[in-house]
Amino acid sequence: MAESVKQFVSFTQYDIPPLKSGDYTITATQTLNQGTPDSFVARKRFAVPGSRFKLNGDDILSVLPAPLANGEFAGVMPMVALKRTSLPWQRTSVKSEETAPWLAILMFMGGDHPTLNTNGTAVDVFPKGVTVTVDNSSLTGQGTMPAGYVSHPDMNPLEYGQTPTDPCSFIDIPADMFSKVCPSAADLPYLAHIRTTDTYDTTDNEETSISCAIVLANRWPRPNAEHPDVNAQAFLVSLENMGDLLPGDDGTPSPNLPGDAIVRLICYRAWKFAANDMAERFKDLCEALNHGQNGPGGLTTLRLPADTPEPADVSTALTNQAAGRLTDADADVLVRNGLCLGYTALDHHLREAGTTVSWYRGPLVPYAITPVAYDVAPCSDALLRYDPQTGLFDATYAQAWQLGQLLALHSPSFSVALYHWKQSLQKGVAAQEEMALIQQKLGDGSLLPSFFARRATRLDQLPPVPSDIADWVARLKLLKGVPFSSLVPDEAMLPVESLRFFHLDMNWIAALVDGAFSIGRAGVDGAQRDVNALAETHSAAQMSARRQRKNQHPHLAARVAAAANAEFEVVTGFLLRSQLVSGWPLLRIKGFADTEGLTDLTPLRFERLSNDVLLCLFEGEVKMITIHEPPAQLHCGVEWDGQQYTTTLRDLTDQADLGQQLDGGTIAVAVRPDGQTLQVADTARLIQSHLKTGFGQNIDPFTSAEFAVEMVQGAVKVEFKVQ
Structure with missing residues (x-):
């Protein structure tokens, strides 16, 4: 079901920096009540650096429509969201209007696309033969722009930190086309603003609110019926110092721009999309999730696609297997049953020479698994399970244990902290045993009672779990740092444009943490000490795990505090692989314990695992999720x-x-x-x-x-x- 929804977002006109990018000089004059000289002058030069020929790699949060998207974009004004809120106003486009941004989006349709050069340098936007200098530097270069071209005026000399060889992408537009598509000087102040919104329902963030600068295009694709050429291309360009060359409000060319000129503009981002009747807008992408080749009704849980066998057929196949009369049909039933349980068959290299094929299932399973009592394992092989009827191992928990150990060894800070804490525990236990022996020998304790009483009291308290160990284990319990191939062992389990729900297998998590905790474990005594220490660590890590999200909604604070260090009873969630993740990085998600959306669940982790894959974990069993278009x-x-x-x-x-x-x-x-x-x-x-x-x-x-x-x-x- 899709419907309109209220969301909080504030709009701000601009974020003009106190000083725009450029070179400045401070002059201080002191006048004295004396004869000549009666005044003294001091000057200090400084620079305010700012982007000019290229933007920083993380400046652009997103573009809309998404690159290569196909959809009903008629009437949609392309936009760019920028991380730095002051960026659109760090330079000047129209000298008489400081609120006019220097960045603009130009959109073209059909065959009217301008020429894009992505391998240029700074000298390519200066006329050929002009010496390009750098303020307060001996660096020089020669302009290369041919005659008949116009570009950004008044940029010579370059500012501090810039060089004639700086990489620069640019587009060339005929003057008449430039005037047709470019905003006027009066238009520009309306085409950039600031948006601020909370981050409570977005991916994990250190901040509870986020602000970004929005730059809007002044054009849109026409309806398909009126414009047969649906291909569109948008460019984020610089209009620095271009105010006198901008067209009138109705697109009339500026008298300062020669009609036969070619306008060269610095370009920071170029992307294509198509305005057609395909379904790649936000709502369409959401409603198309899990559609297979035959339309709706595809898988919704994380497992390999396989027809679910009937319970009676599974029972018959198991009986025939135990009796030694397994048929090909029975084998097919059992394999399909294993796939439906979330397993996949993987190559298994044995410790001794030889290979086999074993079952493996990650921690994200399509059904609820009851946690079982877990002690400690001496090694990963102790958690291998063997089925003599099929001759196959189940390596699920063995792999989890081994992975935990490898992750711990890969983290020097954790492994060193764990080693020192275990040493302090060992010394504390030894001191307690020594004290017990002394008290036994002293009998009634009449010898030095004050000293030994104080010593016994001090030794009653062993060192608590260090916070850095608890925090590291908490992250591990939320699968942070776990390789994606361990979560989703086969790509077919999470195809493109899919949403897959799952339960978190707490037994898998217990094996993972035990493997990490196995560092420094030796002998029976060491294993016994680890049993107690591991239990304390799990308890300490629970509170940390619930507090990992810094942008948790305020109304959940009481719920998190009440849960304290109680073990997770049920953790569920979903994986989303879609253009929704790449096209809308600020996607908003809410999970509910009911299908009416009345009881929301506490989010534990919302994180983008790649450009198009999102992982969400909730405490409790999720019955419904809502995906919101980010404000x-x-x-x-x-x-x-x-x-x-x-x-x-x-x-x-x-x-x-x-x-x-x-x-x-x-x-x-x-x-x-x-x-x-x-x-x-x-x-x-x-x-x-x-x-x-x-x-x-x-x-x-x-x-x-x-x-x-x-x-x-x-x-x-x-x-x-x-x-």
Whole structure:
């Protein structure tokens, strides 16, 4: 089921830094009451570094539409979410308007794509023959841009930290096309804003809120029926110092731009998408999860695809196997039953020469497994299980134990801390035994009672579990650091565009932690000491495990505190492999203990394991999850009613209905003659006027924040229920 959902997000007009990027000089003058000289001057130069020829690798959080996406994107204004909130205003595009961003998104359709060069350098945006210098440096270079090209003016000399050989990507656009697609100087201030939202239902984060800068395009794809060439390409470009070359509000070329010129712009990101009738928008992707070749009804639990055998057939096959009359049909039933239980058959290299095939199942299983009492194992082989009827090992828990030991050895901080703690425990036990022997020899304890009484009291308390050990084990219990191949041993268990629910096998976790704890274990006495120490460590790690998420919702704090160090009774979750993860990195997830969504579960871990795989763990049995379109990534756009493009106004004054669409508030937006480029400033004035005259909302000033609220599309929530 999909429906609109309220989510908190705040919109801010801009984040202009106190000093924009560039080189500065501070001049201090001191005047004295004396004869000549009566004044002294001191100067200090400094630089405010900032991106110019390329952005940092993590500056771009996401783009929309997603790269290579196919969907009904008619009316959708492409956007880029940036990690640094001040980035769009760190440089100047229009000298007379400091709120105008220097970054812009240009969108092209069909064969109108500009030429993109990704192997250029800084000198390629300077005219050929011009000497490119660096402020306060002897570095120089020669411009290479051919005659007839125009680019960013007033960038010579380069700023401190820049060089003529800095890598630079750029696009070349004919002047008429540039004027057609580029925002005007009046449009730019409305095409960037800040969004702030909480992170409670997103991936694990150190912060409880996140802010990002949003840059919007001023164009959109047309409806498919009106534009047969559906391929679109978007470019995040620099408009630094380009104010005098920008077109008019209706796309009229600037008189300062020669009509036959080629405009060269620095480009930071380029991506393609297609506006068609395929289902790769947020809602469509959610509803297409788990669709196999035959449509809906695919697997929903984490296991290999196999037809589930009838219980009677499994019982018959087991009976025939025990009697030694197993048929091919019986073998097929047992194999399919094993696959349905989450197992897969893997090559097994034995310790002695030889190989075999063994069953293996990771900790994420398609059914609930009852925890059993666990002691300690001397080695991984002790946890191998052998079926003499089939001649196959079950290496599940043996592999978990071995993996835990390897992970512990791979962590010097944990292994050293564990070794020292075990040594202190051993010394404490030895001292206790010594004290018991002394008390036995002293009889009534009349010799030096004060000294021995104090010593006995001090030795009653053995060293507690160090916090760094408890925290490391807590992370291990949440599968942090466990290789993905151990969680999902076969790719067919988690195909593309799939959502797979699971139960966490606490017996697998116990073997994993025991393997990690086995470092330094020697002899029967060492094993016995480890039994007690391991129990204490599990207890100490439980509280830490529940507090691993720093962005836990405040209303869950009391629940987490009440659970304290109690062992997990049930942990469930899901794996999501989809374009949803890569296209919407701020995806919001909630888990519920009922199918009505009344009782939410405590999230233990939300983490992206790769670009398109998300792992979620909940304490308790999940019966339903909701996947929300993230508010920070809600796209802006317009609607096509068959004759014109429109938008529906939202309430900007009533706190109870803030952001809600207003009945009867649909208005036509101002569009350039090409029919797909928004006259942004004119539309902003139209919206401001209609809010005042039609609804009594006098919004002044009307900034990019208000404009974004009015143009943003509704959020989507999709529910998945566990049957």
